[in-house]
Amino acid sequence: MQRDPVATGLAILFGYFSIAVAFGVAGRSVGLPAVAVASFSIFVFAGASQFMAVTLLAQGAGAFSIILATLVLNSRHLVMSMSLRGRLSGERIPRTVLAFGITDEVFGATATIPGEIEERALLTTEALAYAGWVGGTVAGFVAGGFLPEVVERSMGIALYAMFVALIVPPVLRFPRYAVPAIAAGAINWALQGVGLPVGFALLGSIASTAALFAIGPKWSET
Amino acid sequence: MTNVVLVIAGMTAVTYLPRLIPLVVSTRRRLGHWEQRALRLVPITAVGALLIPDGLTSVDSRLDLSAIGLVAAIAITVVLRQPFLVVVGSVAAVSLAIVLGV
Numbered sequence: 001m002q003r004d005p006v007a008t009g010l011a012i013l014f015g016y017f018s019i020a021v022a023f024g025v026a027g028r029s030v031g032l033p034a035v036a037v038a039s040f041s042i043f044v045f046a047g048a049s050q051f052m053a054v055t056l057l058a059q060g061a062g063a064f065s066i067i068l069a070t071l072v073l074n075s076r077h078l079v080m081s082m083s084l085r086g087r088l089s090g091e092r093i094p095r096t097v098l099a100f101g102i103t104d105e106v107f108g109a110t111a112t113i114p115g116e117i118e119e120r121a122l123l124t125t126e127a128l129a130y131a132g133w134v135g136g137t138v139a140g141f142v143a144g145g146f147l148p149e150v151v152e153r154s155m156g157i158a159l160y161a162m163f164v165a166l167i168v169p170p171v172l173r174f175p176r177y178a179v180p181a182i183a184a185g186a187i188n189w190a191l192q193g194v195g196l197p198v199g200f201a202l203l204g205s206i207a208s209t210a211a212l213f214a215i216g217p218k219w220s221e222t
Numbered sequence: 223m224t225n226v227v228l229v230i231a232g233m234t235a236v237t238y239l240p241r242l243i244p245l246v247v248s249t250r251r252r253l254g255h256w257e258q259r260a261l262r263l264v265p266i267t268a269v270g271a272l273l274i275p276d277g278l279t280s281v282d283s284r285l286d287l288s289a290i291g292l293v294a295a296i297a298i299t300v301v302l303r304q305p306f307l308v309v310v311g312s313v314a315a316v317s318l319a320i321v322l323g324v
Contacts, residue, residue: 014306018313036226043234053229063225067232074237080268081244083261086253088245099242104272111265153282154316157291160277161312164295165305167269172300177266184267185274192275202271207260209267214259 005121008109009128015105015162016047016132017139022155023050024140025147030058034141041137045130046103047159049073072199079207080107087111090119101126108166180219184209281316286324291316 020041027037032054040050049070056066081102088098098119106129110117171177188205192198213219253261273292281287294315298308 011305015309018309032226036230039230040233043230044237046233046237049233049237053233057226057229063228063232066229067236070233071236071240075240076268077237078240078244079261079264081241083264085244086258086261095245096242099245100238102241104268108265108269112269114262150317150320151313154291154313154320156280156282157277157288157295157312157316158309160273160280160288161291161295161309162305163269163273163277164292164312165299165308167266167273168296168299169303170266180263181266181270182274184270188271189275198276205271206264206268209271210260210263213263213267214256217255217259219259219263 003109003113005110005118005124006128009125011165012105012109012125012129012162013132015158015165016129017136018155019047019158019162020133020136021140021143021147022152022158023047023054024137024142025144025152026051026140027054027137028141028144030054032057034138037141038134038138041134044070045100045133046070046074047133069197069199072197073202075199076104076203076206077102077107079203079210080104080111083107083111084117084122087115087117088119088122089116093119093123098122098126101130103129105129105162105166108163112166112170176219180209180213183213287316287319290319290324 023041024037027040028034040053044050044053052069052073053066056069081099084102084107101123103126106122106126110122110125167177167181171181184205187209188201191201191204196204277292278285278288281291291312295308295312298304298311302308
């Protein structure tokens with residue numbers, strides 16, 4: 001079973017657009033030129049790490065530390081790609097292309113429903129998500145300064161509202177999914193609490209909770 | 223500006239490679255049942271860990287404002303199931319809360 005890739009992609013497009021507007025605004029506000037702000041979204045295509053990079057650049061951090069922090073933060077995609085690998089069907093679209101678009105939301109939207117993932121469906125969702133991300137970044141840079149300050153502050157919630165939209169439907173269908181999800185969050189919280197960098201805490205909590213709940217077949221049955 | 227170019231190039235590489243390597247590097251061995259189950263659980267644990275705790279401090283590092291946004295997002299998802307409306311509605315709820323002086 002699959003979600004309609006166009007509907008899924010459009011939903012992510014709109015969600016990304018609003019988050020990317022916030023990124024465009026943030027990039028402009030720290031004094032980066034338009035081409036740099038747009039390049040982040042065109043080449044990196046990873047929301048949280050882009051916000052982090054802009055913040056660190058504004059604080060005068062060096063390139064090496066920003067790149068290292070990004071590696072740590074985005075290493076979580078290793079386990080997402082691993083999880084997708086065995087479920088992808090079709091061989092016509094190069095994996096090098098499909099890999100570029102594996103973001104948290106694209107992965108969450110395509111992988112939280114059981115079954116095979118058709119490569120064209122994945123690419124469709126990715127392309128729409130990418131369009132929303134790049135388009136929103138440019139729009140945000142252009143609009144920067146025009147948005148009411150209240151809306152700009154409130155946009156911090158947008159990313160997490162998307163995650164809610166991704167996780168609530170499968171949990172309503174299979175309520176037991178709530179247990180590993182909340183456990184992963186609790187472990188992430190604890191790992192960050194003992195001072196682990198956010199990226200390591202994410203990677204560690206996602207992988208360890210999945211491994212723990214996989215001991216018996218009970219939790220992953222669908 | 224050279225610093226920014228270096229940052230973008232480096233970030234592009236370290237973001238793309240973790241997405242790419244598992245898809246293209248072949249492993250000879252077939253995955254065991256436990257490993258398959260673990261990988262099936264990854265989407266759900268990933269979203270859980272992405273939401274908690276960072277979602278709770280996402281607006282001005284304040285729990286109350288962030289919680290208003292998340293509760294609004296849950297309510298809109300349950301009723302409408304439209305991710306776009308969930309995002310817009312959640313941002314609107316937080317904006318309203320700020321305007322009302324929460």
